[in-house]
Amino acid sequence: MICVLTDPFAEANAENSGAGSKEYVHIRIQQRNGRKSLTTVQGLKKEFSYNKILKDLKKEFCCNGTVVQDPELGQVIQLQGDQRKNVSTFLVQAGIVKKENIKIHGF
Amino acid sequence: MAEEENQNEVSGEMQEDVKAESTDFAPFDPTKKKKKKKKEVVIQDPADDSVDKLGEKVDNLSVSDGLETNFSGLKKKKKKPVQTDIDEKENTGDELDDHIGDDEEGEGNVLQQNPWDGTSRDYFYEELLGRVFNILRENNPELAGDRRRTVLMPPQVLREGTKKTVFVNFMDLCKKMHRQPEHVMTFLLAEMGTSGSLDGQQRLVVKGRFAPKNFEGILRRYVNEYVICNGCKSPDTILSKENRLFFLRCEKCGCGRSVAPIKAGFVARVGRRKAGT
Numbered sequence: 001m002i003c004v005l006t007d008p009f010a011e012a013n014a015e016n017s018g019a020g021s022k023e024y025v026h027i028r029i030q031q032r033n034g035r036k037s038l039t040t041v042q043g044l045k046k047e048f049s050y051n052k053i054l055k056d057l058k059k060e061f062c063c064n065g066t067v068v069q070d071p072e073l074g075q076v077i078q079l080q081g082d083q084r085k086n087v088s089t090f091l092v093q094a095g096i097v098k099k100e101n102i103k104i105h106g107f
Numbered sequence: 108m109a110e111e112e113n114q115n116e117v118s119g120e121m122q123e124d125v126k127a128e129s130t131d132f133a134p135f136d137p138t139k140k141k142k143k144k145k146k147e148v149v150i151q152d153p154a155d156d157s158v159d160k161l162g163e164k165v166d167n168l169s170v171s172d173g174l175e176t177n178f179s180g181l182k183k184k185k186k187k188p189v190q191t192d193i194d195e196k197e198n199t200g201d202e203l204d205d206h207i208g209d210d211e212e213g214e215g216n217v218l219q220q221n222p223w224d225g226t227s228r229d230y231f232y233e234e235l236l237g238r239v240f241n242i243l244r245e246n247n248p249e250l251a252g253d254r255r256r257t258v259l260m261p262p263q264v265l266r267e268g269t270k271k272t273v274f275v276n277f278m279d280l281c282k283k284m285h286r287q288p289e290h291v292m293t294f295l296l297a298e299m300g301t302s303g304s305l306d307g308q309q310r311l312v313v314k315g316r317f318a319p320k321n322f323e324g325i326l327r328r329y330v331n332e333y334v335i336c337n338g339c340k341s342p343d344t345i346l347s348k349e350n351r352l353f354f355l356r357c358e359k360c361g362c363g364r365s366v367a368p369i370k371a372g373f374v375a376r377v378g379r380r381k382a383g384t
Contacts, residue, residue: 026372030300031315042373068375076373105298105372107321 025097027084029106039084041077041091048096050075056094061086259283259330262322267312274311274322284334286346290369291329297371298325338362 023043030038044050050067054077058065065079079087084104091097223230260283263275274295281288292311296303299321303313334342336357343358346366356363 028300028372030375035316038375040373040375068373070373073373076375078375105300107299107317107324 024101024103025091027087027102027104029082029084036080037082039079039082039087041079041087042073044075044077044091044096046074050077053077053096057083057087057090060090259326262319262326264317264319264322266316270314270316272313272315272317273306274313277305277311278309280326284330284342285344286334290333290346293369293371294329294333295322295325297369298328300371300374333366336360336362337364 023045025041025043028040028042030040032038044053054065054067057063057077057079061079061081061083063080063083065077068076068078070076084106088099088102088104091102092099222234259280260276262277262280265273265275267273277291278288281291284291288305288309292303292305295311296313299313299315299317301313301315303311306312330342333346333353333355334344336342336344336355336359339357339360339362341357341359345356345358347354347356353366353368354363355366
């Protein structure tokens, strides 16, 4: 698991996250068909194991989700449903991100 | 607070009117007029008045000892007895040296007149402050502290079909904020994570279903980030682009800051995928 994350990809993406002075974690929402929605978490540190975080998130919120590999933004966690509040509280509580570094987007 | 002020103002005006009727002076400095009137009384029988003055002084001193609570009490008194006070003065204009009338005057005139007028005590800071603001409000009301907040009207949102939302007064809001519609639009679309465009009547059509509240929340964030000046909180700002960076410049205080460019961020693929990909 861990060796997957210490691959050349990480270095390639590092400059991307280093560009901003503060590395914000963006939590977004996206509308789907009907009243369904999708929550995306972008900008977590590369050192974290996305899959493990995802596993916990899924278990905690009882929803499905995936890790998506984006060509520009690196890995992004996707979750089903509007989990913005949940995700932000979870990330803060787990000590993964500080509260001031989380940006919640969407309405 | 604002209400109270309004009431005060209104009642103050009324008082002024009444006074203007009763005494024919130039309708400007109310305190002066008041003084004239009082002086008349003083002339009537000075001895009694001096005694009254003393009484008043004692009263005031005792009040001033009590600090906070008494101040609030004063304020309340200010508000209430004004209306009745006028009537009484009209009726009992001459028998002011009467005990009750004197009392009434001492309290009721706090609003218009300076509370220290008849006395030789020191001025309180609060009183002087109130006086300054009263004068300021009379002469040029726009300077008198109460900051008028620019109010944006709530967004009017229509549903176009089932999947699109039309933001009707988008242009008006942009004009009110002095921002390019394109900039506002990109921000809205990036925040909502959808696509959209301006239509023929300059309305914003957004894909997806959104409530007016949603728009309002996003607009509020937009205003906080791209309109309001950090220093003085005034919305009179100009957004300009200088070699690929956006700068916000305040018209009021002249301070400037850079603002983050709008980034759409990650947008997941939603909906049907084509068979080919």
